[in-house]
Amino acid sequence: MRFLHMADLHIGKRIYGMDLFEDQKHILDQILEKIGELKPDAVLLSGDIYDRAQPSSRSINMLNDFISGISETGTPLFMISGNHDNPSQISYLGGVLKKNGIIVSMPFDGKLQKHVLEDGFGKVNIYMLPFIRPVHTRQFYGEDIVTYEDAVRTVIENSCVDERERNVLLLHQYVAGAVRCESEDPVSVGTLDQIGTGVFGSFDYVALGHIHTPQSFEGNRISYPGSMMKYSFDEAGQIKGMILGELKEKGELDTKRIPLKPLRDVRTEKGTFRELLNRAGSDDYIEAQLEDEQAQIDAMGTLRIRFPNLLHLRYLNIQGRDEAFVPEGTDIEDKSDLELFTEFFRMQNGDVPMNDRERGYFLQILQEMEDRG
Numbered sequence: 038m039r040f041l042h043m044a045d046l047h048i049g050k051r052i053y054g055m056d057l058f059e060d061q062k063h064i065l066d067q068i069l070e071k072i073g074e075l076k077p078d079a080v081l082l083s084g085d086i087y088d089r090a091q092p093s094s095r096s097i098n099m100l101n102d103f104i105s106g107i108s109e110t111g112t113p114l115f116m117i118s119g120n121h122d123n124p125s126q127i128s129y130l131g132g133v134l135k136k137n138g139i140i141v142s143m144p145f146d147g148k149l150q151k152h153v154l155e156d157g158f159g160k161v162n163i164y165m166l167p168f169i170r171p172v173h174t175r176q177f178y179g180e181d182i183v184t185y186e187d188a189v190r191t192v193i194e195n196s197c198v199d200e201r202e203r204n205v206l207l208l209h210q211y212v213a214g215a216v217r218c219e220s221e222d223p224v225s226v227g228t229l230d231q232i233g234t235g236v237f238g239s240f241d242y243v244a245l246g247h248i249h250t251p252q253s254f255e256g257n258r259i260s261y262p263g264s265m266m267k268y269s270f271d272e273a274g275q276i277k278g279m280i281l282g283e284l285k286e287k288g289e290l291d292t293k294r295i296p297l298k299p300l301r302d303v304r305t306e307k308g309t310f311r312e313l314l315n316r317a318g319s320d321d322y323i324e325a326q327l328e329d330e331q332a333q334i335d336a337m338g339t340l341r342i343r344f345p346n347l348l349h350l351r352y353l354n355i356q357g358r359d360e361a362f363v364p365e366g367t368d369i370e371d372k373s374d375l376e377l378f379t380e381f382f383r384m385q386n387g388d389v390p391m392n393d394r395e396r397g398y399f400l401q402i403l404q405e406m407e408d409r410g
């Protein structure tokens with residue numbers, strides 16, 4: 038069985054307030070072309086479909102066009118909700134979608150959700166687990182579940198996975214040892230959210246989502262394809278894409294990364310203000326890293342003549358003098374709570390951005406507020 042695995046689309050996401058509609062549309066169209074070319078037996082989409090729990094109607098339409106396109110090829114699509122998604126939004130109309138070959142994760146009921154495919158070698162069980170927190174499993178398995186690893190291990194142990202058959206798991210979690218980047222939101226403080234690879238012994242392939250840097254563990258048996266495009270400047274050097282995998286006989290797995298080409302790259306330009314002004318212009322999304330010892334007057338505005346999509350400017354040799362592009366007419370309602378608080382925090386703290394730990398605390402508080410309704 039050949040499968041095409043992708044994750045972390047984040048439809049509707051913005052970088053520094055910049056709308057990425059065209060860029061995301063470009064990538065999704067390219068994915069549809071690849072599905073047409075590669076003709077996989079299944080498409081696996083491992084969460085963070087949308088960037089926000091309340092996606093705009095434009096984002097919903099974009100996903101609709103995408104999954105309709107997949108459905109037209111007749112390729113079954115399996116997709117789970119991630120920590121950015123509202124799980125009931127993803128499971129909405131699941132029964133109707135299933136009739137069209139689109140299998141979405143349903144509300145968590147304590148077990149993995151199982152679907153069976155077949156090929157010449159026999160059965161392939163596709164197991165799906167939407168993003169869950171330890172609190173979601175306590176109602177089924179008691180109060181002893183503290184960490185994310187406890188939660189996921191317990192769910193797997195209670196799902197009767199037959200190790201003689203071939204098994205694939207779709208999961209949206211943080212696997213211990215994975216290299217992180219700025220565009221992911223930590224779901225907890227410290228290391229509580231890390232899951233050791235030891236819990237995945239029953240699976241021939243673990244199709245992960247959540248971490249945006251492409252990476253694999255244990256050969257390529259446990260893999261993150263990474264986000265569909267670069268969503269922060271610390272990802273500038275990465276090649277984003279999907280994973281094409283093939284399961285033959287039990288225990289036999291081949292994988293290959295399929296790169297995706299963005300409409301506009303997300304990258305950095307480093308040098309002095311003068312040097313940057315003399316470089317060839319580009320409409321890529323740019324972070325300027327200036328080596329000048331003194332701040333330049335209207336550096337952002339001037340450099341935007343060369344780089345119209347300059348989004349962020351960093352003085353490497355001057356503390357606290359970063360500038361970010363503020364798009365005109367950005368609607369507050371278009372921003373997530375995290376984005377709004379991030380901006381507020383910067384304003385209150387002399388332009389010092391939140392670090393991972395602070396972001397983690399804020400997200401935890403936000404989650405507790407949501408849990409209490």
Ligand SMILES: [Mn+2]
Binds near residue numbers: 085221248
């Ligand atoms: Mn994500």
